[in-house]
Amino acid sequence: MNEFYLFTVLLITLPDLVTLKVCEYRDSCSCVFDDGSGMIDLASLARTDGMPLFQDQSSTADLFLYSYNPCKSFDEGTCTSVSACQYDPYLYVYYEIGSQNHVTFNVDGSNVVAIYASDDGARSTHVTLVCDTNPNSPPSVTVTGEGAQTNYYMQVTAPQLCAVPAPAGWGGGGLSGGSVLLIIFFVLVIVYIVLGAVFSKYKKQESGKGLIPNYNFWMDLPALIRDGWAFVIMLVCRQKYGYVSTK
Template sequence: MNIRKNIFSILSFVLALCLRDQLNALTPCIYNLNPKGIIDLTSVGRMDGTPAWKNVHPEISDKHVYSYNPCHSFTQYTCINVAACQAYETDEKLVYSLGNQNSMQWEVQTGKDIVTLVYNSLERKLSVYLNCLKPGEPNKLEVHGYDSVAKIFTMTLSSECACWDGCKNGPTPPKLPNKLGGGAVFILILVILTTIYLIGFMTFNKFQRHESGINILPHRQFWIALPGYALDGILFTLRKVTSKGTTYTAV
C-alpha cells in the first residue's frame, strides 16, 4: 500500500512540474507567475494578419529569412495562421511553418524565471528567448538560425513587454518633448494674432461699415500696396549698397 502511495506521489509531482507552465499561461499572449508578475505580449505582435518582423536575416546566413509575430497569427504565402515562418532568400514564396500560436508553450527556468516561448510544427521546432528592455526602448528581434545540435530554430525577442509586469498596463508610450522651441512659440503666437486680426476686422467691416465682397478684408488697400512698397525698399537698399543714386520716395 505504501509503495502505491509513493508511486502516486512521484507521478503527481512529475505531472505538476510538466503542467506548471501551462497552468500559469493565461493565453498565448499572457503568462502569470505569482508573485513574480505577469508577462503580457499582447501589444508586441501585429493584429492585421501580417508579421511584426518579416524576412529577417539570421546572424549567420543560412540562405533563409524568417518572419515572426508573437501572440497573434499571420499568413505569408502558404504559411497560413502561423506564429513564425521560414522562407528561402531567393524564393520568398517557398515557405515553411515554424509553428502556430496554439502550439506555443511557455517555459520558465526554475530559479531564474527566464522565459522562453516554444513553438512546434510537423517538422520544425522554434524557441524564442525573451529579453527584458528598459521602458521606451524599441522592440527588437534577433534570429540566431538553426541549432544543429539541439535541432531547433532559435530567436531572441527583446521588449519592455518581455519584463515581468513590463506591460501589465500596456507599453510605455514614447517620450515627447515637454516644451516648444522659441521658433515654434513665435510662429504659434503669430498665427493666433493674425487670426484674431482677420476675424476681428472682417466682423467690424461687415456689421459696422456694412462692407461686402473684397471690401470686407481689413486694410485692403494697404495690403494690396505692400508688395510694391517691399520692392521699392529692396531696390533702394541695393542702390545704396552699390553706391548708385536713388529717387526713393518715403511712404
C-alpha cells in the same frame, strides 16, 4: 568518498533548485509566474493587421529569412495562419516553423522562452523574451536561426516583455517549485539526523558525539571541500595558463 561526492553535488545544484521558477501557461499570449512575481503578456507587442511583428529577418547562423508575430497568426507566402515562418530566398520556399495553436512557456535564467511548435509537430521555434527596462526602446530581434533537429531560435527584446501584475486568481496562490524543493531538502536532513541518532544510540550503543550520523565524515568535510576546490583550481590554471604545479 561517495558521501563527499554526493554532498558536493548537492551543494552545487541546490542554488538552482531553490531558484527554480515556473511560468504557468495562461493562454497562447501570456504566462504567470508561480512565485507571484507577475506575468509576461505579449498582447501589447503583437501586430493585429495580419502582418508579422518582424518580417524576413536575417539569421546569424544560416542563409534563411525569418518572420515572427506573437499572439496573432499571419500569412506569408505558403505559410498560412502561423506564428513563425522560415523563407528560403534562393529556392523561394516557405516553411511553417511555429503555430499559435501549440505554445508552451519555459523559464531560462531570468528570461521566459516561448516555444511554438508547428501544426505537424515537425518543427519548433524558441523565442527568448527579454525585458528592456527602457520604456522608449522599440522592439528588436536577434535571429540565431536553425539549430539541431529542426529547432529554430531567436531573441526578442522589448519593454512590453517586462513582468506585469497578474490578474486576480493567478500566481502567488501557493509555494513555488524552488520552495517545495527547499522544504523537502530540510525535511530529509532532519529525518537523516534523527534516525541516525536513534540508530547510533540503540543499535551501536553510542553516546555524546557518537550520536551524530557519520560523525567522522562531517568532521573531515571542510578539509575535503578545501582539497576539492584546490584540485579544481589547479586544473583550471593548467588549462588556461599552462601552469604546472611544482609540488
